[in-house]
Amino acid sequence: MFEGYAGTSDSGFRDEVEAEQALARGQLLAELGADEDRPTLAGPAGAEAEARLAEFARHTVFDGQVVTDEARLRRIVARHDPHVYLGTFGTCVYNPDRALCRTSNDPGAGQPVLADCQPLACRNTALTPANRQALNGHLTKLEEALANRDRLAPYVRHRPEEQHRETAAFLARHAPEPAE
Ligand code: SF4
Incomplete structure (x- = not known):
């Protein structure tokens, strides 16, 4: 939606929006x-998500308190962005390769x-409890x-049957670790 701004004097608007989204x-x-106390992220990139969040917390959490100063947090994100993106059906632990x-x-x-996003197929996907809930809701609708x-x-039911099979298999394959 921002392509119309690219290369114009308004292109700074896109930078501003992206900066606010990053913050x-x-x-x-x-x-x-x-x-x-939160549940550990599951999914193919769950372990990497946890590692990135722990590294980010080294820069953003002090004595159990999150940095609240906006300017400081902006600088931290600019230098130490974990490139983790929370979505509805999956959490992207971005690795371009x-x-x-x-x-x-x-x-x-x-x-x-x-x-x-192709959360069921991409190896960058991690799952929060909310992501699992959304995928289970999708299963119910199917x-x-x-x-x-x-x-x-047959041609009408083929696609939802495939989606149901793939989603159920994905959720079973990436069930969260039981709490200790
Ligand atoms: S397809 Fe993969 S890299 Fe792209 S948004 Fe989804 S999880 Fe992230």
């Missing part, structure tokens, strides 16, 4: 990093294209759509 993301990630939403020679490869599957033509 908001940094605040959320700092809170996550400071929360010692593994990204399915980008081509390797993409000039904008510095960040993911969340609108093109089940409702398939409730009368015998009345649906």
Whole structure:
């Protein structure tokens, strides 16, 4: 949506929006990093997400308190961005070499294209409890759509059946570790 601004005197607007998004993301990630009681992230990139959050917390959490000064947090995000992006159906632990939403020679490869995310297939995906809940909600909707599957033509029911199978298998494969 911002392409119309690129290369014009208004292109600074895009930078401003991205800076605000980075700050908001940094605040959320700092809170996550400071929360010692939260469930561990699961998924193919769950361990990497935890490592990045722990490293980010080294810069943003002091005596259990998250840095609240905006200017300071902006500087920290600029220098130590963990490149973790919270989404609805998955949390992106961005690594451009593994990204399915980008081509390797993409000039904008510095960040993911969340609108093109393929959370079930990408190795950059981690799962928060909210992500699992959203995926389970998606499963329920698919089940409702398939409730009368015998009345649906095979070509109509094929896609939701595939999605259901893939989503259920993904959730089973990446179930969270039981709490100790
Ligand atoms: S496909 Fe999704 S998880 Fe993978 S890099 Fe892109 S946004 Fe991140």
